[in-house]
Amino acid sequence: MKYMVLMYADFTATAAMTPEQRADVFTRHEALHRDLAATGEMLNGAGLQAPEDTTTLRWHRDAELSESSGPFMESVEHLTAYYVVECESAERAREIASRVVDFHVVAVEVRPIHDWFGMGEEKS
Numbered sequence: 001m002k003y004m005v006l007m008y009a010d011f012t013a014t015a016a017m018t019p020e021q022r023a024d025v026f027t028r029h030e031a032l033h034r035d036l037a038a039t040g041e042m043l044n045g046a047g048l049q050a051p052e053d054t055t056t057l058r059w060h061r062d063a064e065l066s067e068s069s070g071p072f073m074e075s076v077e078h079l080t081a082y083y084v085v086e087c088e089s090a091e092r093a094r095e096i097a098s099r100v101v102d103f104h105v106v107a108v109e110v111r112p113i114h115d116w117f118g119m120g121e122e123k124s
Contacts, residue, residue: 002043002086002113003093007105009080011050014104025104032099036085041096045083077106084113 017025036042059065087093090110097108 001089001093002084002116003090004109004111004113005045005083005085005093005097005100006079006109006111007081007083007100008077008107008109009105010077011080014050014080017104021104025102028102029100032096036083036096041085041087041092043084043086045081047081048079051078080105084116 033042033045057065083096085093085096087096090112093110097110101108
């Protein structure tokens with residue numbers, strides 16, 4: 001089964017990180033990437049720019065499309081990165097997700113993917 005691991009961070013806290021904290025976060029993510037590459041569970045992932053660099057397009061009931069600067073929702077925590085993993089169980093996906101929660105990534109959603117393209121065939 002494929003899962004999205006959606007990571008949320010407080011970008012104010014992110015901006016205030018020390019070089020040592022940034023290096024620690026990078027080191028831990030690199031270790032996770034290596035581990036998941038070795039097991040074949042990592043399909044893809046990306047880090048995202050800050051919320052102020054976001055554009056939100058919104059469909060309105062009157063069939064009009066509007067565009068606004070900034071994220072979809074007003075919030076302290078915003079989506080900062082994601083992984084797409086393929087693993088045997090939801091428990092394994094949560095185990096993977098638990099490795100990224102810390103002072104920087106304060107919340108992680110683990111969501112099953114029901115439809116996909118460009119990520120290969122489902123494992124048996």
